[in-house]
Amino acid sequence: MSKSVKVLIIFMSTIIIALAAGLYFFFSKGANEVDTEPTADEIVESSVEIPEITTNLLNGDFVRIAFMIQTDSKKAKEELEKRNFQVKNVIIKNLSSLEAKDLEGNEGKVQLEKKLKESLNQYIENGEIVQVYITSSIVQ
Incomplete structure (x- = not known):
C-alpha cells in the first residue's frame, strides 16, 4: 500500500469516528433532557x-x-x-x-x-x- 492510500484511510477513519461521536452526543443529550413537571x-x-x-x-x-x-x-x-x-x-x-x-x-x-x-x-x-x-x- 502506498503512503498516500494509508494517509487517506487514516483521514477517512478519523472523520467517521468524529461524526459517530458527534451523533452520539447529539442524541444522548436529547434523551437525557426529559421535561419534568415542576415541584x-x-x-x-x-x-x-x-x-x-x-x-x-x-x-x-x-x-x-x-x-x-x-x-x-x-x-x-x-x-x-x-x-x-x-x-x-x-x-x-x-x-x-x-x-x-x-x-x-x-x-x-x-x-x-x-x-x-x-x-x-x-x-x-x-x-x-x-x-x-x-x-x-x-x-x-
Missing part, C-alpha cells in the same frame, strides 16, 4: 397571588374571585408583580363580559382561566404565564 416549591416560587376581587358581571350579578398565576420563571413573576394593576384590569374586564351562568361548573371556570392566561400573556415580556388558577370564587 410544588418551584410552582410557588414562580407564582403570583391575586387577592380577592369583587366586580359586577354582565347580567347584574357580582363575583368575588381570587387567583394564583403561575409563570415560567422568577423573572416573569417579578414582572407580573410590577404589572399588578394591569393584571387586575384584565381580570375585571374579562369578568364584566360574563354572566353568572358562564362561571357555573368546571367548564366555565376552565374557560375563564384559559382566557385570562391568553390575555395576560400579551403583557409579559420576560417569560410567560403557564397557568391561571382560581383559588376562590363566589357568584351572587
Whole structure:
C-alpha cells in the first residue's frame, strides 16, 4: 500500500469516528433532557397571588374571585408583580363580559382561566404565564 492510500484511510477513519461521536452526543443529550413537571416549591416560587376581587358581571350579578398565576420563571413573576394593576384590569374586564351562568361548573371556570392566561400573556415580556388558577370564587 502506498503512503498516500494509508494517509487517506487514516483521514477517512478519523472523520467517521468524529461524526459517530458527534451523533452520539447529539442524541444522548436529547434523551437525557426529559421535561419534568415542576415541584410544588418551584410552582410557588414562580407564582403570583391575586387577592380577592369583587366586580359586577354582565347580567347584574357580582363575583368575588381570587387567583394564583403561575409563570415560567422568577423573572416573569417579578414582572407580573410590577404589572399588578394591569393584571387586575384584565381580570375585571374579562369578568364584566360574563354572566353568572358562564362561571357555573368546571367548564366555565376552565374557560375563564384559559382566557385570562391568553390575555395576560400579551403583557409579559420576560417569560410567560403557564397557568391561571382560581383559588376562590363566589357568584351572587
